[in-house]
Amino acid sequence: MAFSFFPAFFDRPRKVRFVDQEPGEQIELLLRQHWFTNLSWVLAAVFAALLPVLLPALKIFELFTLPFALPGDVTFALSLLWYMLIMAYVLEKFLFWYFNIYLVTDQRLIDVVSHTLLSRDTTTVFLSEVQSARAKVRGVGGLIFNYGDVIIETAARQQSIEFLGVPKPDLVADRIHDLRRLKGFLKPGEDK
Template sequence: MHLRFFPSFFDHPINVRFAEQEVDETIEILLRQHFITNIPWIVASFVGFFVPFILLSIDRMFGFDFLDKVSLELNLMALILWYLFLLAYIIENFLHWYFNIYIITNRHLVDINFHSLLLRDILEVGIENVETASSKIQGIIRSLFNYGDVTVRTAAEASPITFDAVPFPDKVADRINDIRGQRVHR
C-alpha cells in the first residue's frame, strides 16, 4: 500500500492548471517541498500544545501558586490566546509548505513563492533559456528520504533558480534537461 496523504511530487498531473498557462502547454511535473520538511514545525506545534500543562505542573510542583494569584478569567484568556497563536502558527506553516509550488511544463519553469496570505511572487522562465539543471542531495536525512535541491542555471537570470528540498531531485533535473533538449532540437 502506498500512502499519498499530501504528496510532493506529481508526474503529469491531470486537472491541474495555472493562471499563465498557454493553450498547448502541458504540466510535466508539479512539485512542492518534501513532506518531511514539515517535521520541525509539527514537532514544535506538538510541544506547544503541552506548554500550558507543563507550566501548570511547574507552578504546582515548586509552589509558586502564580496561577492562583491571577483571576480565572485572565488564566482562561491567556490559555485561549496561546492556542489561537498555536493554531495560527500551524496554519501559516502548512500554507507556506502547501502553496510554495514548483511547476515544470513543456515550455516554462514556474516558481511560486508563497510568503503570506497577502504576498506571493511568481518567477517564470522559458525552457529555452535553461542552460543546465543539476541536483544535490546532502546529508543523511535527505539521502534516506531521497530529497534535495535542484539548481537551474539560465541564460536570462544572473542567479540560478533553486527548487529547495524537492523529492527525487535527480529525476527532476534529468526531466528538465530532457525537456530543454527536446525544445532546443525542434
C-alpha cells in the first residue's frame, strides 16, 4: 500500500536540492517516517472531531446540567473553537512529519529535525565517519508495513545517528553500506 501524495521514500530524486548541497553531490535517498507512524495522531484527531457528536448520543450531558442554557451563538463559537484546535493539532503534526527528513547522499548522511516552523536541527555525518549501518524493525506494524529504524554508528564525537520509522530500513542500511564500499571507506573483509 503506497500513498503517492506524500511519499516517504524517494530513491535518487532528481529535482530535489537542499541548502548545503555541495557541487556534484547527488542525493541517493530522501526519507520521511512511514505513513503508519502517523496513525496514532490521525485517529486521535478523528476521535476528537467525532466527540461533540458522540457525547450527546451517549447522554452524558444529562448527568451534568447547567443552571442556564447556552445561547446558540455561544454553542456555535465553542464548536468552532473546538474544530479550529483540532485543525491546528493536525496541521502541526503533519508539518512535523513532512519537514523531518533524512537524506542519504553520495558523500554524507543528513538528519533534519524540525521542532517548529522556525526552528530545526541538522545533523550531518560524512560517509568516511560511518562505522556501520543496521536496520531494526519493531512491532507488528513494522513487520507488516516494512518500516523501522536505521541505526548508523560513527567514528566521530557523536556516537550514532538514527533514521527513525523509515520505510524499507533494510534497503536503506544496504544503500549506506554500498555507498561506503563505492567510496572506498570499507576495509577488505569488513562486514556491514
